[in-house]
Amino acid sequence: MCETxxxxxxxxxxxxxxxxxxxxxxLGHLYPDQLxxxxxxxxxxxxxxxxxxxxxxxxxxxxxASDQLDPAAYDLLxxxxxxxxxxxxxxxxxxxxxxxxxxxxxEAGVPLLAxxxxxxxxxxxxxxxEGPELQGAAIFDAWTIHPGKRVxxxxxxxxxxxxxxxxxxxxxxxxxxxxxxxxxxxxxxxSGFGNNGEDAREGCVVHNAYGxxxxxxxxxxxxxxxxxxxxxxLARRYGASEAARLLxxxxxxxxxxxxxxxxxxxxxxxxxxxxLLIP
Amino acid sequence: xxxxxxxSPNIADTMSASDQAVVTERGALSRxxxxxxxxxxxxxxxxxxxxxxxxxxxxxxxxxxxxxxAITARLGAQxxxxxxxxxxxxxxxxxxxLTAYALRAGGLRVWRNREGANLLRGVTAALVIRARxxxxxxxxxxxxxxxxxxEAAFPHVVAALQPRVIAITNLFRDQLDRYGEVDxxxxxxxxxxxxxxxxxxxxxxxxxxxxxALGDGFRAGPVRYFGVQDTADGxxxxxxxxxxxxxxxxxxxxxxxxxPLTFTQRYYSHIGHWACPACGYARPAPQVTARAIVPDGLDxxxxxxxxxxxxxEARIALPGLYNVYNALAASTAxxxxxxxxxxxxxxxxxxxxxxxxxERIDVDGRTVRILLAKNPTGLNExxxxxxxxxxxxxxxxxxxxxxxxxxxxSWIWDADLERLAGTGAQITATGTxxxxxxxxxxxxxxxxxxxxxxxxxxxxxxxxxxxxxxxLYIVPTYTAMLAVRGxxxxxxxxxxxxxxxxx
Numbered sequence: 001m002c003e004t005x006x007x008x009x010x011x012x013x014x015x016x017x018x019x020x021x022x023x024x025x026x027l028g029h030l031y032p033d034q035l036x037x038x039x040x041x042x043x044x045x046x047x048x049x050x051x052x053x054x055x056x057x058x059x060x061x062x063x064x065a066s067d068q069l070d071p072a073a074y075d076l077l078x079x080x081x082x083x084x085x086x087x088x089x090x091x092x093x094x095x096x097x098x099x100x101x102x103x104x105x106x107e108a109g110v111p112l113l114a115x116x117x118x119x120x121x122x123x124x125x126x127x128x129x130e131g132p133e134l135q136g137a138a139i140f141d142a143w144t145i146h147p148g149k150r151v152x153x154x155x156x157x158x159x160x161x162x163x164x165x166x167x168x169x170x171x172x173x174x175x176x177x178x179x180x181x182x183x184x185x186x187x188x189x190x191s192g193f194g195n196n197g198e199d200a201r202e203g204c205v206v207h208n209a210y211g212x213x214x215x216x217x218x219x220x221x222x223x224x225x226x227x228x229x230x231x232x233x234l235a236r237r238y239g240a241s242e243a244a245r246l247l248x249x250x251x252x253x254x255x256x257x258x259x260x261x262x263x264x265x266x267x268x269x270x271x272x273x274x275x276l277l278i279p
Numbered sequence: 280x281x282x283x284x285x286x287s288p289n290i291a292d293t294m295s296a297s298d299q300a301v302v303t304e305r306g307a308l309s310r311x312x313x314x315x316x317x318x319x320x321x322x323x324x325x326x327x328x329x330x331x332x333x334x335x336x337x338x339x340x341x342x343x344x345x346x347x348x349a350i351t352a353r354l355g356a357q358x359x360x361x362x363x364x365x366x367x368x369x370x371x372x373x374x375x376x377l378t379a380y381a382l383r384a385g386g387l388r389v390w391r392n393r394e395g396a397n398l399l400r401g402v403t404a405a406l407v408i409r410a411r412x413x414x415x416x417x418x419x420x421x422x423x424x425x426x427x428x429x430e431a432a433f434p435h436v437v438a439a440l441q442p443r444v445i446a447i448t449n450l451f452r453d454q455l456d457r458y459g460e461v462d463x464x465x466x467x468x469x470x471x472x473x474x475x476x477x478x479x480x481x482x483x484x485x486x487x488x489x490x491x492a493l494g495d496g497f498r499a500g501p502v503r504y505f506g507v508q509d510t511a512d513g514x515x516x517x518x519x520x521x522x523x524x525x526x527x528x529x530x531x532x533x534x535x536x537x538x539p540l541t542f543t544q545r546y547y548s549h550i551g552h553w554a555c556p557a558c559g560y561a562r563p564a565p566q567v568t569a570r571a572i573v574p575d576g577l578d579x580x581x582x583x584x585x586x587x588x589x590x591x592e593a594r595i596a597l598p599g600l601y602n603v604y605n606a607l608a609a610s611t612a613x614x615x616x617x618x619x620x621x622x623x624x625x626x627x628x629x630x631x632x633x634x635x636x637x638e639r640i641d642v643d644g645r646t647v648r649i650l651l652a653k654n655p656t657g658l659n660e661x662x663x664x665x666x667x668x669x670x671x672x673x674x675x676x677x678x679x680x681x682x683x684x685x686x687x688x689s690w691i692w693d694a695d696l697e698r699l700a701g702t703g704a705q706i707t708a709t710g711t712x713x714x715x716x717x718x719x720x721x722x723x724x725x726x727x728x729x730x731x732x733x734x735x736x737x738x739x740x741x742x743x744x745x746x747x748x749x750x751l752y753i754v755p756t757y758t759a760m761l762a763v764r765g766x767x768x769x770x771x772x773x774x775x776x777x778x779x780x781x782x
Contacts, residue, residue, distance in 0.1 A: 037460065039689025039690060041693055042693075045722050049722050083462050084462070170689060216688070216715075220692070220718050220719070254718050255718060257714045258714035
């Protein structure tokens with residue numbers, strides 16, 4: 001159906017950086033050993049490759065459950081999703097150790113991507129079907145209520161309107177998330193459940209922190225969101241105009257083919273423009 | 280909301296299963312009902328065959344279970360040699376095949392459920408088609424049954440059958456959208472095992488922490504463990520050299536106290552010699568073992584099989600360490616069924632690969648080899664087994680997201696497709712999620728040379744691109760494997776799967 005041939009950006013080994021990088025970014029990956037269930041590696045890999053293809057060095061630092069978090073140490077933060085019992089341990093670590101530092105980083109404008117369980121954990125609280133309420137890091141003015149095992153989970157492909165473009169992903173969550181009165185959603189649900197299947201809103205954005213239920217992995221098929229987060233990170237460190245220079249367009253033909261194929265599957269027409277780069 | 284609220288494939292099973300546990304009716308009335316169930320089930324099956332509904336192999340079970348919810352328990356109880364139930368994330372079909380061969384080598388008549396018909400209704404169907412219209416099993420039930428059972432259907436099947444042996448191969452993340460997380464699956468299994476009333480032998484993988492832990496507190500009968508003692512070629516993740524491999528570990532914490540586990544040997548994923556430094560819980564000593572494992576190309580594997588009466592040389596016609604585990608699971612199950620060591624060893628050697636599992640098919644002078652891979656650990660093990668064979672190889676990778684595959688394809692990002700980078704392999708990507716696969720390959724540094732969602736078209740493209748005398752390796756998800764195999768069957772290159780010999 002389509003010959004892709006060689007990509008014009010010579011693929012290099014993941015994690016490899018140019019000898020003289022044009023810029024350097026430091027990505028803090030929160031709880032990589034516990035929160036890694038829903039293809040979260042694809043998000044990290046997307047940051048990695050899209051930086052490498054532009055000669056940007058991306059240093060990835062795992063931040064484990066017993067580590068202290070230095071709010072000034074990272075240009076970009078990522079937290080993924082995990083199994084329920086692991087999320088209890090993480091909630092405790094956020095409460096007792098990292099919560100204030102993480103809030104400080106977000107308030108200072110550090111871009112953060114929180115997917116699925118990570119999104120729930122960074123909101124106000126998670127009320128399980130049974131058992132005690134889990135306090136979250138309260139970065140997002142949102143909370144999650146699990147309606148019980150007898151209520152169907154929100155599972156399936158999901159498409160959002162995000163600014164003038166679309167986002168596509170897969171969601172699988174039992175909990176329903178509700179936003180506070182002044183909280184801003186990430187996007188409007190075009191197909192799928194989103195936060196709760198009721199108000200057609202998905203995710204939450206505060207400062208440069210993005211919480212969402214979308215995986216799939218999220219970033220490979222949404223290269224404009226990946227570049228947007230990279231642009232935010234570069235702009236903080238190098239200034240907006242330098243960020244634009246450091247992020248030339250890539251050949252994203254395949255990324256958009258995969259994006260559009262799933263959009264069409266759920267009955268949503270692909271949009272232009274594709275890019276939404278500089279904040 | 281346009282997202283369909285998908286019904287679980289097991290709804291019908293769930294309904295009849297809870298009823299099946301309660302077999303209260305006695306006497307003529309219930310016998311009459313059982314007879315009706317058999318007649319109805321077999322009639323539905325015959326009709327489906329006449330209408331050429333193809334692989335409607337569960338239909339007799341579905342119909343019979345509707346007429347008499349206790350039919351599975353009733354017929355299962357008539358099996359003179361009882362039943363073996365095999366579950367786990369990977370290796371169910373191969374382990375069932377190996378077990379059936381071993382039981383047969385030991386002189387038993389063996390009845391199995393059909394490939395893919397592994398929900399309760401598939402098990403019921405396998406019994407109903409062997410029953411006579413008056414509601415009793417043929418040959419006075421002088422047979423043993425070997426059933427491969429879906430992870431989610433396991434509790435219902437176990438409750439109905441009260442099996443003589445249960446073998447559990449492993450537990451990895453698979454179809455998170457359908458099965459849930461691995462902890463959820465393990466908990467469901469544990470609950471099901473706790474309901475067993477009779478004498479059941481439990482055969483467990485000692486090297487998989489969450490499977491081994493199912494033996495903890497098991498009361499219904501003996502627990503037998505199988506495990507790999509060492510591999511001859513140091514084929515473990517500890518010794519892997521070139522660079523950090525992408526690996527998926529689905530059990531990294533102690534099943535008893537949740538502290539992080541340590542591994543003195545880790546063969547793949549979380550499979551190996553594990554121990555908990557906090558509470559001391561560790562891999563149980565296995566009674567059935569393998570060591571000195573030597574691959575014989577992609578056509579087989581040789582190893583020393585340790586059974587309670589000593590060690591002997593064994594060979595299976597299957598590649599990869601994961602298939603050695605399948606052989607160990609089958610050997611442990613067969614031992615528990617009273618089969619002798621010599622019969623087991625010869626059966627392992629005689630077993631021909633199951634449909635789509637390292638199966639070899641000749642296509643106009645080219646070898647086509649199909650290696651099913653349906654989750655990250657399965658795909659990693661297939662890619663690792665292919666190893667150097669991928670150098671300048673011809674590959675067809677197929678990713679579909681139909682309900683039987685799992686609709687969430689995130690897992691490809693957790694699999695080690697980076698193994699294909701720099702191999703110079705010619706890769707065709709296909710399946711309903713061909714573009715996702717193409718994208719994954721791009722980010723792995725191993726671009727697809729051709730992307731074609733339509734599977735048959737992609738297959739013939741890949742076959743044409745493979746010179747005569749060379750091999751095309753096909754690595755598909757489950758429904759993609761059926762589509763590949765169907766396309767080969769339609770052109771006469773492979774036997775229809777229902778014509779393949781059942782044992």
